[in-house]
Amino acid sequence: xxxxxxxxxxxxxxxxxxxxxxxxxxxxxxxxxxxxxxxxxxxxxxxxxxxxxxxxxxxxxxxxxxxxxxxxxxxxxxxxxxxxxxxxxxxxxxxxxxxxxxxxxxxxxxxxxxxxxxxxxxxxxxxxxxxxxxxxxxxxxxxxxxxxxxxxxxxxxxxxxxxxxxxxxxxxxxxxxxxxxxxxxxxxxxxxxxxxxxxxxxxxxxxxxxxx
Numbered sequence: 001x002x003x004x005x006x007x008x009x010x011x012x013x014x015x016x017x018x019x020x021x022x023x024x025x026x027x028x029x030x031x032x033x034x035x036x037x038x039x040x041x042x043x044x045x046x047x048x049x050x051x052x053x054x055x056x057x058x059x060x061x062x063x064x065x066x067x068x069x070x071x072x073x074x075x076x077x078x079x080x081x082x083x084x085x086x087x088x089x090x091x092x093x094x095x096x097x098x099x100x101x102x103x104x105x106x107x108x109x110x111x112x113x114x115x116x117x118x119x120x121x122x123x124x125x126x127x128x129x130x131x132x133x134x135x136x137x138x139x140x141x142x143x144x145x146x147x148x149x150x151x152x153x154x155x156x157x158x159x160x161x162x163x164x165x166x167x168x169x170x171x172x173x174x175x176x177x178x179x180x181x182x183x184x185x186x187x188x189x190x191x192x193x194x195x196x197x198x199x200x201x202x203x204x205x206x207x208x209x210x211x212x
Contacts, residue, residue, distance in 0.1 A: 001057070004064050010051060010076040012088035018076065022049040025095040028127070029053070030082045030115065031102055033183060035063025038098075040179045042075045048095070050075045053082035086123045094127040097134045101183035101194075104140040116147045121154040125161055128201040134161060135178070139187035139194040151199060161199040171195050 010018055019026055024047035032038045032052035042050035052075070054060055060079045067075050078085045102115045116136060124134045138144050151163055165171045174180070174196050184194050 001061060001064065004068060005060065005077065005079065008064075008067065008075060008077050010078050010085070011080075012084040015051070015076075015078075015085055015088050016090055019049065019051075019090060019093045024048050026093055027051065027096050027098070028086075028089075028094050029098040029100070030086075030120075031055075031099065032063060033059050033101070033181060035059060035066055037100055037179055037181050038075065039063060039066040039070060039072060042072045043070055044177070046074060048074060051078065051085075052076075053078040053080070053085050055080055083119075086127065089127055091126055092129045092132075095129060095132050097124050097128060097132070100135070100137040100181060101139065101187075102136075102143075104138065104143045106140070106142070111146070114143070114146060116143075116150055118150060118154060121150060121159060121161060124199075125154070125159050125201060128161075130201055130203045132201045134199040134201070136197040136199070137178075137181075137184070137194055138197075139184065139192040144195040144197070147197060151197075160202040162202055164198045164200055171197055 025045065027041055027045070027048050027050045029038045029052040032054045035052065038050050038052045042048065052063065060077060063075070063077060066072065099116060105111060105113045128134065136147050138147065148163065151161060154161060172193065172195065178196060187194055
């Protein structure tokens with residue numbers, strides 16, 4: 001935390017310059033947990049810039065360990081709230097945005113805290129390049145319904161994100177390039193089947209509210 005984190009740290013003040021100077025794909029994970037998914041994607045795609053945001057120190061420490069052990073040179077970490085980071089990123093700069101097994105906030109009075117909401121979907125629509133993808137995973141059926149309802153609402157209001165599923169396996173079977181996380185493994189042990197939602201950004205015009 002004292003040595004490696006400062007060298008791979010990224011924040012709202014620096015992210016735009018870092019993204020613009022990178023010539024390859026940009027991957028962004030909001031709430032990376034233990035970091036195993038982001039580390040996998042970074043190792044699998046060495047040409048990509050893999051950015052992750054996580055507020056909890058234990059998760060950041062675990063990802064730093066993976067960066068060191070696997071000699072990953074293309075990972076950047078935002079230790080803190082992802083929202084200011086997203087707001088500071090340039091339009092159309094992200095190839096894939098991941099929100100995997102977010103906190104479900106199961107009580108109705110807490111639903112407003114769920115990270116998959118209209119604000120996040122608007123930012124995803126702004127940040128994703130045409131053809132870019134938002135991936136959302138959850139093992140909580142109510143959260144899956146919530147995410148789909150939020151996406152449908154955004155789509156109805158003119159948003160460019162389109163759910164890609166055409167058959168049941170499209171959202172019940174994990175794609176090959178989508179590794180299992182510890183949250184998913186726990187869900188399966190406890191008898192909960194995760195859903196894997198994929199939304200592709202079309203070429204529709206989007207009103208930009210973030211960094212240009």
